[in-house]
Amino acid sequence: MVVNFRATLALSSFHPQSLAVKIKHQTFDLMFYILPVLIILLVLSIVTVQQGTVAITTIFGKYSRTLYPGLNFRIPLIEAIFKRISVQNRAVELNFQAVTIDQANVHFTSLLLFSVMDNAEETVKKVAFRFVSDRDFMATLTRTVEGSIRSYVATKKQQEVLSLRREITEAVKINVDHMLEDWGFHLIDLQINDITFDDEVMRSMSKIVAANNLKAAAENEGQALLITKTKAAEAEGNAIKISAEAERTAAQMRGQAVALFREEVAKGMSQAAKEMQNANLDTSVILFSMWTEAIKNFTEHGKGNIIFLDGSVDGMQKTLKELMALNSTDFSDKRKS
Numbered sequence: 001m002v003v004n005f006r007a008t009l010a011l012s013s014f015h016p017q018s019l020a021v022k023i024k025h026q027t028f029d030l031m032f033y034i035l036p037v038l039i040i041l042l043v044l045s046i047v048t049v050q051q052g053t054v055a056i057t058t059i060f061g062k063y064s065r066t067l068y069p070g071l072n073f074r075i076p077l078i079e080a081i082f083k084r085i086s087v088q089n090r091a092v093e094l095n096f097q098a099v100t101i102d103q104a105n106v107h108f109t110s111l112l113l114f115s116v117m118d119n120a121e122e123t124v125k126k127v128a129f130r131f132v133s134d135r136d137f138m139a140t141l142t143r144t145v146e147g148s149i150r151s152y153v154a155t156k157k158q159q160e161v162l163s164l165r166r167e168i169t170e171a172v173k174i175n176v177d178h179m180l181e182d183w184g185f186h187l188i189d190l191q192i193n194d195i196t197f198d199d200e201v202m203r204s205m206s207k208i209v210a211a212n213n214l215k216a217a218a219e220n221e222g223q224a225l226l227i228t229k230t231k232a233a234e235a236e237g238n239a240i241k242i243s244a245e246a247e248r249t250a251a252q253m254r255g256q257a258v259a260l261f262r263e264e265v266a267k268g269m270s271q272a273a274k275e276m277q278n279a280n281l282d283t284s285v286i287l288f289s290m291w292t293e294a295i296k297n298f299t300e301h302g303k304g305n306i307i308f309l310d311g312s313v314d315g316m317q318k319t320l321k322e323l324m325a326l327n328s329t330d331f332s333d334k335r336k337s
Contacts, residue, residue, distance in 0.1 A: 044076035049084070054119050056082045056128045066124050083128050087116045089188060094142055098150040104158035109194040112145060117186045126184030137183070144179060145190070148172040158197070165192050 047067055049055045055067040057079050064079055074081075094110045117123050131137040152171050153161060161168075169190050177187040 041076045045073050047072040047074050047081065052088045053084050053086050054124055055084050056124060058082045063125060063129070066119075066121050068119065085116065085124060085127050087119050089113060089115045092138065092142065094145060096146045096149075098153040100153055100156055100158045100161060102157050105198050106153055106158075106161055107194075107196045108149060108192060110145070110149075111189075111191045111193060112141070112187075113189040113191075114141075114180065114185050114187050117181065117184055123184045126182075130183050141176075141180075145172060145176055148175045162195060165195065168192060 047055065049067050049069045049072060051069045053069065055072070057064045057067060057074055059075070059079050063082075067074075067081075090113075092112045094108070094112060096108055098106045098108060100106060116127055131140070149168060149172055152168055156164060169192055173187060173190055176190070180187050
């Protein structure tokens with residue numbers, strides 16, 4: 001009787017609505033604890049990769065995959081971001097010193113421009129895992145470039161270094177670019193911006209350059225003077241030649257004019273002599289008139305010259321007789337001929 005009474009009492013206390021309320025409260029309590037955890041896990045799974053970079057993820061320390069720019073998701077608490085790698089161009093300035101074969105110190109200032117070859121998976125793995133840190137990579141890169149330039153300069157003389165800027169760059173590019181490819185990088189450009197020597201060497205080089213400039217200036221001045229003298233001599237020779245040619249032509253023309261004048265005078269005198277002979281006149285008058293015309297021209301066109309003439313009666317008669325004798329001699333010669 002007692003047991004049945006207790007069972008009846010338990011059954012009478014069971015109510016379906018109270019059980020549902022208890023289940024509901026338990027579910028709410030469970031969601032109250034689980035939902036924040038899910039939100040936290042969702043937030044931890046979101047990964048944003050900036051443009052120009054890629055992210056390397058690992059699971060328990062082993063490479064998992066590469067995340068590219070944009071919104072990405074990962075396995076929270078398990079998949080970790082190992083490293084973010086920039087695929088943009090990077091530059092580093094180098095300042096170092098090298099020694100030539102003739103023991104001259106050469107100071108270099110150069111600019112190294114490089115970048116990751118591409119964002120392929122194998123390339124990114126090389127970049128991420130070849131070096132412990134970027135600091136180690138940069139130290140290795142700079143020492144490699146400096147060593148390549150030093151080894152090349154060590155085979156050249158001081159005077160050759162300044163003129164071999166391009167050759168030095170090309171030689172270093174070939175050596176360094178091949179090594180960078182094994183590391184996942186590519187050498188874009190290597191510029192040697194400045195090459196200087198020690199102060200004493202620079203002063204001696206300045207003196208040599210100044211002496212060479214003075215020598216070149218003296219040679220140029222001498223050549224210019226030689227050209228000037230040569231041209232002047234050629235011009236003077238040409239002027240003398242032209243003047244002589246003109247003088248020869250003028251003398252020839254003067255001779256032709258005198259000959260023509262004499263020919264015309266002879267023709268006129270012979271014609272006048274014939275006319276006077278036909279008129280039974282003495283031809284000596286022609287000579288006397290020519291003599292007087294000559295005296296007249298002397299006085300009109302003379303330039304300070306003094307001519308002494310015998311103007312007496314006896315002198316005139318003597319001159320007339322000489323002209324008549326000259327005329328008779330010419331007349332007798334013409335008859336004999």
